[in-house]
Amino acid sequence: MGKIFNRTTYRAVFALGLTVLLIHLLFTFHASRRSDLSTAPSPANGAVPITPGNAAKVASAPLGTTGANPTVTTTGKRANAVLLILARNREAFGLRSSLKQLERRFNHKYHYPYVILNDEPFDSNFKRIVDQTVSGNVSYGLIPKEHWSYPPWIDLNKAAEGREKLKNVIYGTSESYRHMCRFNSGFFFHHPLLAQYDYYWRVEPDVDFTCNINYDPFVYMQERDLQYGFTITLHEFRSTVATLWETTKDFMAQHPEYVSHPNTLEWVVEKATGDYNMCHFWSNFEIANLNLLRSERYRAYFDHLDQAGGFFYERWGDAPVHSLAAAMFLRKDEIHFFEDIGYRHSVYENCPTGLTFNLQNCNCDPKRSINPQGLACTRDFLKMDPQSDFNITTMEQNVPLL
Numbered sequence: 403m404g405k406i407f408n409r410t411t412y413r414a415v416f417a418l419g420l421t422v423l424l425i426h427l428l429f430t431f432h433a434s435r436r437s438d439l440s441t442a443p444s445p446a447n448g449a450v451p452i453t454p455g456n457a458a459k460v461a462s463a464p465l466g467t468t469g470a471n472p473t474v475t476t477t478g479k480r481a482n483a484v485l486l487i488l489a490r491n492r493e494a495f496g497l498r499s500s501l502k503q504l505e506r507r508f509n510h511k512y513h514y515p516y517v518i519l520n521d522e523p524f525d526s527n528f529k530r531i532v533d534q535t536v537s538g539n540v541s542y543g544l545i546p547k548e549h550w551s552y553p554p555w556i557d558l559n560k561a562a563e564g565r566e567k568l569k570n571v572i573y574g575t576s577e578s579y580r581h582m583c584r585f586n587s588g589f590f591f592h593h594p595l596l597a598q599y600d601y602y603w604r605v606e607p608d609v610d611f612t613c614n615i616n617y618d619p620f621v622y623m624q625e626r627d628l629q630y631g632f633t634i635t636l637h638e639f640r641s642t643v644a645t646l647w648e649t650t651k652d653f654m655a656q657h658p659e660y661v662s663h664p665n666t667l668e669w670v671v672e673k674a675t676g677d678y679n680m681c682h683f684w685s686n687f688e689i690a691n692l693n694l695l696r697s698e699r700y701r702a703y704f705d706h707l708d709q710a711g712g713f714f715y716e717r718w719g720d721a722p723v724h725s726l727a728a729a730m731f732l733r734k735d736e737i738h739f740f741e742d743i744g745y746r747h748s749v750y751e752n753c754p755t756g757l758t759f760n761l762q763n764c765n766c767d768p769k770r771s772i773n774p775q776g777l778a779c780t781r782d783f784l785k786m787d788p789q790s791d792f793n794i795t796t797m798e799q800n801v802p803l804l
């Protein structure tokens with residue numbers, strides 16, 4: 403009996419050992435495949451590892467029960483949010499660069515899903531590159547033709563003349579750029595792939611995330627009832643929005659009930675003249691509440707602008723459109739400056755100016771940050787409310803770095 407028992411025990415121990423070895427090999431293989439995300443924490447205490455294949459399932463499970471992610475489970479919270487991208491097939495590697503950084507700086511701890519949209523179908527190469535870069539589930543979507551084409555009321559000759567007039571301005575002669583701006587102004591939030599989400603974070607190819615993000619900006623927004631978050635503000639080229647303010651004022655006159663009181667209009671209106679001062683949130687980065695854009699008033703505003711035709715006759719950008727909407731519909735304290743998110747798009751960047759934070763988390767030079775400078779409108783934004791959650795004195799104190 404004792405002998406048989408021992409043999410059984412040996413077999414059981416051997417089988418157990420083999421299973422442990424196989425599991426170990428499986429994880430080693432998985433980790434080496436994803437070595438580009440080497441800073442990602444390994445699942446702790448028997449946690450469910452998140453892979454592109456099961457991320458959606460894990461993400462939709464009640465938080466705190468999956469044990470999937472120490473950061474998520476300790477706070478017990480994650481927002482109903484998505485990382486949103488509009489891109490072309492040829493931008494796959496530029497997007498990979500952005501996403502590698504976003505994953506390393508932030509999403510390896512949270513595994514937020516991605517929605518990636520295009521006016522043409524994504525090819526298998528693009529999908530392969532993205533799938534191998536991210537830790538969250540990815541959905542690829544095609545934009546419906548009616549959201550990326552001329553509406554019937556647009557005079558195509560007048561649109562062609564409009565492009566000719568702007569030939570000296572960046573993207574002034576581009577038709578696709580105009581479709582992109584119109585889509586980002588009025589349609590992306592209608593895409594069925596976004597229907598289930600409340601917040602989005604817009605990401606573009608070829609941008610840089612230059613600091614660790616040590617908390618969840620979506621949850622930060624949700625807990626404070628914030629509606630719109632930005633990292634960079636700029637002045638728009640006047641000729642691209644020549645009649646945007648007039649058209650916006652018409653809208654406010656027709657629909658005074660849609661304008662909030664208090665609002666943030668003083669940030670965009672020149673005191674002396676009452677004109678638009680060209681200030682806008684640079685929308686290539688934005689973290690915002692989709693329900694703001696889905697609201698009746700935002701949709702009415704977009705329809706009003708779209709009827710006027712300025713997306714095609716001029717070159718209205720989604721940045722000034724979102725910004726004027728935020729100015730009309732939001733209080734200043736519903737808009738947040740993510741000063742601590744290091745972000746670079748082309749020549750402009752936000753680099754945290756607090757030296758201690760910067761040294762510990764970033765690889766950007768605060769002297770290059772656009773926000774303390776006159777080209778941006780960030781100081782004016784912050785000065786509207788000296789009691790705001792961002793401490794302007796921090797910025798003032800740190801300016802000597804410049």
Ligand SMILES: Nc1nc2c(ncn2[C@@H]2O[C@H](COP(=O)(O)OP(=O)(O)OP(=O)(O)O)[C@@H](O)[C@H]2O)c(=O)[nH]1
Nearest residue numbers: 488489490493519520521578579582606607686748
């Ligand atoms: N699918 C698709 N995406 C586009 C098209 N044009 C622009 N985009 C995307 O829309 C976003 C904004 O376009 P950008 O070309 O970056 O425009 P921008 O940020 O104003 O200008 P730069 O980045 O300085 O060139 C990016 O995510 C692009 O990938 C297009 O024709 N089709």
Ligand SMILES: [Mg+2]
Nearest residue numbers: 606607686747
């Ligand atoms: Mg861009």
